Amino acid sequence: MSEYEAARAAGVRRTVIRSTAALIGMFAFAFALVPLYDVFCRITGLNGKVDTTAQAIIHEEVDQSRYITVQFITRGSAGLPWQMSVATRQMRVHPGQTAEVDFTFTNNSQQKSWGRAIPSVSPSSATNHLRKVSCFCFQEQLLQGDERLTIPLVFQLARDLPEEITTITLVYTLYPVHNMVLDASLNNNKIAGDKI
């Protein structure tokens, strides 16, 4: 092998090592994008996803000069025999004010089951200004057969809510929580996993 060829081979080896490193880096980056996206959404409120952890009430002066209409919408989804309802469809609050609204969950079946309410806020620019002090959406809920449960949502609108926002819509969609252990306990449900 001539010196020229040896130099060339060394160059090829270097290029391959570098591009393989870049490759692995990009593959890792793709997965890193998932948490990055979440962080990004939390900072910008991009997709209307609200923080899933409780936030402390910040005592600030209530902005009496404006009212914000907050609408509540509850939605069910396939596979969960629950009914979710809200005590009031909409309320008017001042920015800075702490408000509370009751949500009621009813299990219409005889079996116990797990469910989780996934929140979404519109307009998404309001997301970061909605502080949830306590919410059923922070964790999964368990309802026994025919059980009815009322849980309050305590929230506060930040004073720095942008001026142009006059209405905030909060939508909760109830989803069943599928869990191997939970399913095993639901052995009465003889058709679990069946599809129609």
Add this chain to the structure above:
Amino acid sequence: MAPKLPPQHPLQHSTTAAADGQADHAHHASPKGIMRWLLTTNHKEIGSLYLIFSLIMFFIGGIFALVVRAELFQPGLQLIEPEFFNQMTTMHGLIMVFAAVMPAFTGLANWMIPLQIGAPDMALPRLNNFSFWLLPVAFTLLLSTLFMPGGGPNFGWTFYAPLSTTYAPPSTTFFILALHIAGVSSILGAINIVATILNMRAPGMRMMDMPLFVWTWLITAFLLIAVMPVLAGVITMMLMDINFGTSFFDAAGGGDPVLFQHLFWFFGHPEVYIMILPAFGIVSAIIPTFARKRLFGYASMVYATAAIALLSFLVWAHHMFVVGLPLAAELFFMYSTMLIAVPTGVKVFNWVTTLFRGSISFEPPMLFALAFVVLFTIGGFSGLMLAIAPADFQYHDTYFVVAHFHYVLVPGAIFAIMAGVYYWLPKWTGHYPHERLAQCHFWCSIVGVNLTFFPMHFAGLAGMPRRIPDYALQFADFNLVSSIGAFFFGISQLIFVLVIVLCVRGGRKAPAQAWEGAEDLEWSVPSPAPLHTFETPPVFHRSHHGD
């Protein structure tokens, strides 16, 4: 992945082997028959394999398109069920993108890059063989999903979650596997190309002396290395969502379906440029040759290509203007997308200025290259219209978009590939392609392409969504014309096959420099190029590009 050294060939100058062709090269006791092709590490043979594979896949993908067009020939469901229709549109897209256009460019790269930079072979010949043979495996697997219970993928080539996860047919796992294998093949091919270009250039050839095809492929290969792993990541997440109970894209488990689109288009938009940048390189070789004039603004072509590649990472969400992004994000992606028109425009202006005051002749490669410039520009114009976010609310997911990307990909990428094939066929086979037949192929293709895709602009503006198996009566005329055009275009591609077969078997003999104005290094080796070339590195003279 240990780097592999090129196999040593006996020192033998290319010219001596020229006349005898391949028979003389029985050194190594090379395997014969099918084993020769299975085990070959020669860049020219692998290049041919890639090109033949992509041609076959072009016809398979084309047949799927014709099934779609046949169903859309008139309103109503006549031939196939909506379920099968969705599988056809999906398969057409996947096959054309991953199995026809991309391998065709890789095939051209395999054949031409070593010849254009004066290298004896690719840097990693055995890896090269491996990356090719992954492709038939991947696409046999993908096509086999059509025969599985529940059918093949039916969620479009963009496979948006949750349609492609929670609601997907059972064969989706095989679809993911096939895409993984195809992705590995692309990545290995790209690494090989980068290693070849950076290290195997003839002594004295600097980066800025490289032909534009080599430049555009270098940038394309970097794009591939950057984004194919992202695709691999996305489909891995899908696989986990489907089979392992994660919920990356499932709202029920706290995931986000829109995240899928962000990730997909973060891969997908650079992917679009992967399919067009090498085409820029081919056209930038052909136009100066047949205008007998140096390419105008070689440096700005290189820079514009690099700029387009960089910008392609910043514009992905223009595919998502209607998913409900915040206003600032919409504006950001609108502005960045509009800016990408600038370097693209620079390229078109450069080509036109190269023609200006040239000495132009109209051989088949030139015809296709000129058609590329005109029709790709039309595709670029509709792209510019789509970049205007408010207007995109009307264009999005309609046939206007279908028209746009087919103008960019068919008379864009595919015409450039055909131009390249006609341009380099004399080098590959030693014969000129049959001029009359090639012209016939060109005119049929031009008429067919425009007949097929131009009415789609109108159908889209008038309100026809994409991916529907049946349509309202006011779209009937547009679809009728499109379908006739599609069959005409499809059938006229048989002429292309005929030209290639005839050219391989015989025809007017071509000299080493087959075209009068051609200047790059590949024209210094005999036609047909012997199996082994540049075993002694050529001395590169800075006759063009540089000073």
Add this chain to the structure above:
Amino acid sequence: MRSLWQWLLPTCVIAGANQAQANGWNMPVGVTDISRDIYGLHMTIFWVCVAIGLLVFGVMFYSLFRYRHSKGAKAAEFHEHTSVEVLWTAIPVLILVGMAVPATATLKNMYDTSEADLDVMIIGQQWRWRYEYLGEDVAFNSNMSTPWEQIRGEAARGEHYLLEVDEPLVLPINRKIRFLMTSDDVIHSWWVPDLAVKQDTIPGFINENWVQINEPGIYRGQCAELCGVNHGFMPIVVHAVEEDEFEIWLAERKEAAEQEAMGVDREWELDELMARGEPVYRAICASCHQAEGQGAPPAFPALANNAQLIDDLDWHIDRIVNGVSGTAMPAFRSTLNPVEIAAVVTYTRNAWGGDTGDAVQPASIAEKIVQ
């Protein structure tokens, strides 16, 4: 001669464009301020493209004609010219900035959903739309009403083939209506060209858009995002009416809903339930489970002669009331009323030779979905 062409060509093109408008070749101008703005942007950028195209292709074809090798043209030597290059970079940038300004203004306007008079929730479902008038207790499903015989070519196609629904979305004109959009299964996209509204409906997430219609009329659109097998068969029809007409319609809808609710408490005959169930089945179920309940396995199981369904009434009702997660079978708990559910259950148990004789009472269904 040349001056004639200079005059004739643009005239022809403009005349052609006007003609295109009339014949449905171009984007509709639409009936909202926003749709007009968008149409204006569309035409502006179109003419910009035409102008650039004429210039570039003009130079190109002139060169191709003038500098033919066969006519002995000799190639020039030049291969770069910095000032020309700077110029043709700068001019497009200026044009683009010129386009970006009005586009930004229109986009900001489109995003301003504040101060709406009426909120309508739009829900995409495989493969129908559901409309809920928030705070008005009016909600209904909107299914394609084109019969499958027409699609299969067994009957003559009507004027609004594939673009007609059983229940259109009725909206008042001159009022700002805010749309809240979401989906129950996959991503759909609600699009009416005349209103220039196209917005994805995403499961678990809420999107907003708004419209203020200037003219009464019937406006048609379609789902624009591939959403599965019947993606091509979920049209949208918007019926825009005068404001007082809308109030009357709303009152009638409420009354009809009350009437239906009263029906829950009384005892229903089998025949009555069958008669009520058939249209529900045709509108809601037949697109997947097929007209004769034969289904399309494996995605859509057969209902006719389905042993499990016939043996287990509770299971049957559970499937309809609560749906099956991860499939196209939604929960009809809140989208059909107890009468409709009881009727359709009765229908599927007795049609196609099932003949179980079960007459499922609305009251028993209502028990299962108590608030």
Add this chain to the structure above:
Amino acid sequence: MWSIIQSVLAALIGVQKDRKRQQDFASEKPLGFIVAAILVTLIFVLILILVANIAAG
């Protein structure tokens, strides 16, 4: 340094004098150009984000 930035900016709009280009490619070290290109791209993105945010109000 200024020369490198100048070249990168020229590359961004795709225009460069041949003489300047020859000068750039006389230096065999691409690292400076790569770093400068990444920086310029980042600044470009930040400017675009800023403009978009100002335009969005």
